[in-house]
Amino acid sequence: MGFLAALDRGPTARAALEAMTGAPAQVLARAPGRVNLIGEHTDYNGGAVLPVALPHATWAAASERRDGRVRVRSLQSDTDRAVELPSVAACGPGLSPTWAGYAVGVLWTLARAGVPVPGLDLVVDSTVPLGAGLSSSAALECAVGAAVLGVLGRPVAGADADLLVTAAVAAEQEVVGAPTGGMDQAVAVHGRAGHAVHLDFATGAAAARRLVPLPLHERGLALLVTDTGVAHALADGGPDAEPVGYAARRADCEEAARLLGVPTLREAAPDAVAALPEGRPRRRARHVVSETARVAAFVTALERDDRRELGRLLADSHASLRDDMEVSCPELDLAVAAATGAGALGARMTGGGFGGSTVALVEERSLGQVAAAVDEAFEREGLAAPRHLVVEASDGASWSPV
Ligand code: GLA
Secondary structure (H helix, E strand, O other): OOEOOOOOOHHHHHHHHHHHHOOOOOEEEEEEEEEEOOOOOOHHHOOEEOEEEEEEEEEEEEEEEOOOOEEEEEOOOOOOEEEEEOOHHHHOOOOOOHHHHHHHHHHHHHHHOOOOOOEEEEEEEEOOOOOOOOOHHHHHHHHHHHHHHHHOOOOOOHHHHHHHHHHHHHHHHHHHOOOOOOHHHHHHHHOOOOEEEEEEHHHOOOOEEEEEEOOOHHHOEEEEEEEOOOOOOOOOOOOOOOOOHHHHHHHHHHHHHHHHOOOOHHHOOHHHHHOOOOOHHHHHHHHHHHHHHHHHHHHHHHHHOOHHHHHHHHHHHHHHHHHOOOOOOHHHHHHHHHHHHOOOOEEEEEOOOOOOEEEEEEEHHHHHHHHHHHHHHHHHOOOOOOEEEEEOOOOOOEEEEO
16 A cells, blocks of 8 residues: 655656757646645535645646647546647547546636637646546646746736636636536645635625645644545536436526525525425535534634534534535545544545545554555455545646747
8 A cells, every 4th residue: 555646757757848849838837736634515505625735736837829829738547638729729528438528628718818828749748637526627727727828927826826726617617518517626726735615605606715834743633535436426417417426416406596586505594404305405405514514623623623523523524425416436435434444533535526535634654544444445345545645735836938
């Protein structure tokens, strides 16, 4: 058993770009994946979330082209992948395969927002596991978007940082067709080393942001992320598709809000939720209302270093996602049970669900023991070995000249 290293892929991305173009790269950008501590399936319901930017990230090396064309190559995957498009205007909705939309959709949404996006050569490489519920897609969108800002000499800060978040969310929703909620791109841009990012979506997509100190190492604690290796697909809700999975959960929540007569489930009163007839809308609403309260309680428990409470909140969140939101799966339940059984303070599934990863809060000295217990549980069930990541909160998107 080992932990997935957060290597610096900047040099490989840069070298591959220079080999591809025969000229020096102009900029090197980076954007992280994320793990959400608590606040799941709340962002698109006007609720709060508490994600952390991973040390695992996507790098994009870029240089401007004079002919307006767009070429992107990805070094991450067994089969090297590339897309080439005649112009930035051709990077909009309808791109296939899905990967192309993630890789270049943000060029189109940035251009639509008035950014003078030039033709580009790009090479990306990443240490964020794909399809693991750790937002490899947001990392890709934000790394490419940050590279565009880099080529234009505009720092990822202030209004341009917000613009990048908005453009990345729009790329995912409109170009790829995945109706995601906005948390992933916000933390990929606004993450900060040593902090979790509290995002409150009460005011809509432009979430109110607050950094919450996360002194894990100082307290002898660590975050263990386990990728179960069970893949989920968030891009399941394309404009014409019958909603299943993530999109179906969103639709359920909207239905519940309609039944309760509130604009979003954030405004739903617990009593009104309890008074709904038993059924899907009631279960979904109960999850969102209880999860929103857990985010606030988690922030308080972090301030007080109340470990029992942190563990309890993680466990309750998992139970609610499993029973009320119905987005867990046997592999996630197994990883949570094994981690908790081996001494984790608490654990839960993280991200959209239907596979992907779990996050466990553990004492640093029992990291190896907890990870080994999860491996053993998977082996007993005949499942492929999961992958583990030890997470320290990292910085959000940035670029530097090369
Ligand atoms: C995915 C989406 C996010 C969020 C989570 C669930 O990661 O991209 O917007 O809804 O699922 O919390």
